[in-house]
Amino acid sequence: MGLVAVIGAGVMGETLLSGLLRAGRAPGDLVVAERRPDRAAELRAKYGVEVIGNVEAVEKADTVVLVVKPQDMGAVVDEIAGSVKPGALVVSLAAGITTEFLEQRLPAGTPVVRVMPNTPALVDQGMAAISAGAHCDDEHLAHAESLLSAVGKVVQVAEKHQDAVTAISGSGPAYIFYVTEAMIEAGVFLGLPRTTATELVVQTLYGAATMLRETGDHPSVLRENVTSPGGTTVAALRTLDDHKVRAAFISALEAARDRSHELASGQ
Ligand SMILES: NC(=O)C1=CN([C@@H]2O[C@H](COP(=O)(O)OP(=O)(O)OC[C@H]3O[C@@H](n4cnc5c(N)ncnc54)[C@H](OP(=O)(O)O)[C@@H]3O)[C@@H](O)[C@H]2O)C=CC1
Numbered sequence: 637m638g639l640v641a642v643i644g645a646g647v648m649g650e651t652l653l654s655g656l657l658r659a660g661r662a663p664g665d666l667v668v669a670e671r672r673p674d675r676a677a678e679l680r681a682k683y684g685v686e687v688i689g690n691v692e693a694v695e696k697a698d699t700v701v702l703v704v705k706p707q708d709m710g711a712v713v714d715e716i717a718g719s720v721k722p723g724a725l726v727v728s729l730a731a732g733i734t735t736e737f738l739e740q741r742l743p744a745g746t747p748v749v750r751v752m753p754n755t756p757a758l759v760d761q762g763m764a765a766i767s768a769g770a771h772c773d774d775e776h777l778a779h780a781e782s783l784l785s786a787v788g789k790v791v792q793v794a795e796k797h798q799d800a801v802t803a804i805s806g807s808g809p810a811y812i813f814y815v816t817e818a819m820i821e822a823g824v825f826l827g828l829p830r831t832t833a834t835e836l837v838v839q840t841l842y843g844a845a846t847m848l849r850e851t852g853d854h855p856s857v858l859r860e861n862v863t864s865p866g867g868t869t870v871a872a873l874r875t876l877d878d879h880k881v882r883a884a885f886i887s888a889l890e891a892a893r894d895r896s897h898e899l900a901s902g903q
């Protein structure tokens with residue numbers, strides 16, 4: 637697998653870096669590119685990895701992982717393109733950025749894999765979807781999969797589905813945190829101490845997620861099991877339907893899908 641260079645150590649880059657180290661990758665097998673000296677010093681101290689400039693990192697890497705914002709991707713790829721080693725694999729974690737966008741800027745024939753990860757990778761419960769570019773073979777895909785499987789589940793999808801994946805699992809944790817916040821605020825409104833409301837909501841989410849995964853039952857069945865005739869749950873669900881919450885979710889995820897598509901053009 638060789639040396640892996642992580643270009644851009646913000647939220648997602650650091651999440652991947654820390655996960656690879658937790659999974660047993662040696663600090664010497666990783667190099668990080670970071671332009672701010674204070675942040676570089678922090679990463680060196682925390683992870684014991686070499687932190688250098690973009691070009692220097694790419695020159696020696698067998699796998700280059702791009703984790704900068706989509707809006708910065710064009711400039712970063714133009715900077716590093718001439719330094720990518722022949723045969724090196726380029727893996728992009730950026731929303732919206734297509735393999736074609738990268739292939740056009742990298743040396744001809746460079747294998748590129750597009751990945752959409754998510755932040756639960758921080759606790760090894762990530763969900764990543766990967767798609768092959770034009771010059772990828774099964775070995776390249778397997779290599780990208782092994783990077784991401786260090787921090788959670790990995791599925792392969794056709795690249796045409798990556799904007800939808802971004803809307804569902806890439807941004808998904810934020811929707812769950814949003815619902816969590818709303819339920820905690822409701823608990824406080826109903827008179828519970830904030831710490832109690834938080835504990836009740838977090839454990840309820842964890843329990844419900846575990847039921848979904850472990851029973852394999854459809855969410856409709858699990859919801860019906862909670863919904864006693866004439867009871868409390870149906871009163872709440874009717875209110876959610878009155879406020880068109882289900883329709884709002886569909887519109888929200890459609891907006892995220894469309895935004896991912898727009899990011900491809902650097903907007
Ligand atoms: N956060 C998330 O939940 C997810 C993010 N992603 C994708 O991951 C990518 C990064 O997102 P995120 O981590 O949230 O963003 P951050 O802003 O936290 O991280 C971006 C990093 O890129 C660095 N950077 C910017 N320009 C350059 C450059 N020219 N050379 C080197 N480093 C540079 C920034 O450095 P500096 O601090 O110096 O500006 C920063 O460390 C995005 O493309 C996003 O779409 C994908 C899935 C989920």
Ligand SMILES: O=C(O)[C@@H]1CCC=N1
Pocket residue numbers: 731802806807
């Ligand atoms: O909000 C974003 O654009 C990134 C991509 C998916 C999650 N965070």
